[in-house]
Amino acid sequence: MTEVFLSEPPVVTLAGFIGEPYNLSIAAARTCYSSKGILTTADVVKDSAALALRDKIAKSTLEAGHLTTRQHGSFVFALDKISRHFIWSFLHSHPFYNSEQVSQRYVKVAPGHFTIPPLKDRQKDRYLEVVNLQMETYNRLIELLLPDIRRRFFKIFPAREKSEKIYEAKLKKRAYEIARYILPVATHSYMYHTVSALTLLRYYRLSELFDTPFEQRYVVQKMVDAVCEADPDFKKELKDPIPLEETPEYRFFSEKFGRFNPARNKEFIREFDQSLDGHDSRLVDYKSNAEAVLAQSVREVLGLFKAQLVDDEAIDLVMNPAKNSYFGDTLNLTTLSKLTRTMAHPHYTFQKKISHTADSQDQRHRMTPASRPILFAHYTGEPDYISPMLIRENDGPRQVYEEAMRKIFRGINDLLSDGVSPEFALYLLPNAFPIRFQESGDLLNLHHKWRTRACYDAQEEIFFATIDELKQVQEIHPRIARHILAPCYLRKGAGIKPYCPEGDRYCGVPVWKYGIEQYERLL
Structure with a gap:
């Protein structure tokens, strides 16, 4: 990788793992056919014949797609300085993981914690100009929103108004939750992220997929390197990443349209929004x-x-x-x-439109899967965003919010016009950018989601x-x-x-x- 992050690069630490994941997968495989009971990792490496059999079974099961044995080994990663866009698009786009991630709802975002992709000097200056605008607007919105948040809170809890200072931290967190809509999806996050050996193999194979291939390649390579250092045999399982240019999604866009043209997306957005018929989430199919x-x-x-x-x-x-x-x-x-x-x-399918930041939480309900978009295919070049309730209902914050949105999208368009790739320019999209998609689930898993939400x-x-x-x-x-x-x-x-x-x-x-x-x- 010749290009480098202009911000601090992501930090990947292997915080914990089940020992000998490669040997464990083969011990599990051999146990299926064992007349002597459970086979251990020691059994599969006890002599040269066992080692040869181990590698033969590993190779044959991998090639045949018999992969459940790779789910016994698991890895706990501590990830820092990764973008929320990468998390949404890649790490949390599937059901087979567990994460505990810092919350923008409850933790105030500090300056300087943003992914800056490889850019030329003038492009970097324009990029940072937009990021600084977003950060300044974030802080301003917090202050502008607090009076109405206090008013609403003490309307619900009138007895608490006498002890207002006790609740100030709680009220500020509500302001953080609303103001974060203006922040870029480039904003850094940190988290614990646990996956099986099988999922890590899949990460590596698809690490060049849309939307954030540059960041994905970097982080996944660091994850794989950390595991291979702990268990060098894991390297035998890896299949080379599929180049972005060979993915079906890339080939379609390349053959159908050639170069990126945001204006082409306007008709899709118009059609989708019209079909919602006034709903946030419209029921489109059911049994x-x-x-x-x-x-x-x-x-x-x-x-x-x-x-x-x-x-x-x-x-x-x-x-x-x-x-x-x-x-x-x-x-x-x-x-x-x-x-x-x-x-x-029972089964239901909904057509939905919610913000990037809301969907980043919605997708954590892993058993109600969705077909989320390739984001540049939804970018029109025009301001496109969700406004939270308290911003819609307060003229001062609303005017500040809308003016900042106009400037943010103008900045993104400037970078695109200057030759910056959609992958890098769209890191500036605000958390408020709408995600338009369909989501399905059975009653069992939707019930859990519905009752909690x-x-x-x-x-x-x-x-x-x-x-x-x-x-x-x-x-x-x-x-x-x-x-x-x-x-x-x-x-x-x-x-x-x-x-x-x-x-x-x-x-x-x-x-x-x-x-x-x-x-x-x-x-």
Whole structure:
């Protein structure tokens, strides 16, 4: 790699791993055919014959695609100075990982913590000009938003106004959450990120994929280097990265359009936004017989015929927290319960438009997968962004926000006109940039997402999209959706106290008393 970051490069540390991942995968494979019980990593390296057999099995299973044995080895990485765009586009774009990431909702962003890709001097100056504008606007918005945040908070908690100073840090965090919409997706993050050996092999193979191939190559290579230092045999498993130019996505754009032309994307954006028909998230497909199938599957689990448990009773048995206490348990036991696994049959697809920053949280629900876009294919060259509720409803912050957005998109266009690649120029996109996509899930996993995101403490956009989705599901499947509400409602139904599991983060509203049509969020 000849080009280098102009900011501090990403830092990759192997914080922990299961020992001998290569040998472990072969021990697991051989155990499948062992008449002597469990084989250990020591067994697969005990002599030259065992070593030869080990490498033969590794090679043959890898070539044949028998890869589950590579999921026993896992690696915990501490990643620092990585962009939020890279995290969204690559690390969190699939279901097979676990991450704990610093929150922009609760931690104020400090100056200088941004990815700067390889640029010429004048391009770097323009890039930094936009970043500095975003940082200045971020700080200004925090100050401008605080008065209305205080007003709304003490309207909810009037008794707390006498001790205002105690709550100042909490109120500032709400301001951080809203002001972050102006920050670039180049903003640095740090996190623990755990993946299996198989996922790391996939990372390496696809490390040159859109949207952030430069950063992906760098970080993934560092991850692989760290693992190979701990277990040199892991290197035998690696397949060379597929060059960007050989990926189907790149070939399509290259053959169909040639050079990048943002204006070409305008018709797609117009068509997509129009098709939402006023929704944040529009229900576009579902299983029409979902309620009947759910009821029948409940009877099958319990070994009952229809006269013993009619459809209404069967659906109520699984969906009503007063009868299904699993919904009140914070360990989320539903994927293991035989009764709640019946919820895997109903299925829903939504067409959605939410901001990059909201989708970065939404995608953490890994069992409700989505077809997220190649971002430059959605860039039109015109200001395109989501505005949070408190910015929309306050003239001062709104004017500052909108003026900054115009300047940000002008800066991106200047860089594109100066020959900067879309990959690098779009690091300046604000967190508010809309992600337009479709998302699907079965009732089992959507239920977990809906009940957590119907909480008044949930991220604002995801909360409102969740309410939008649930209202639409209620129209088509009322018996299924009747009891899908905030977690406090489910805990109340299950007889678990306190109803709110959030402790001192309690929103101040007894949401457990409300139906979804009564949900109204002030802050």
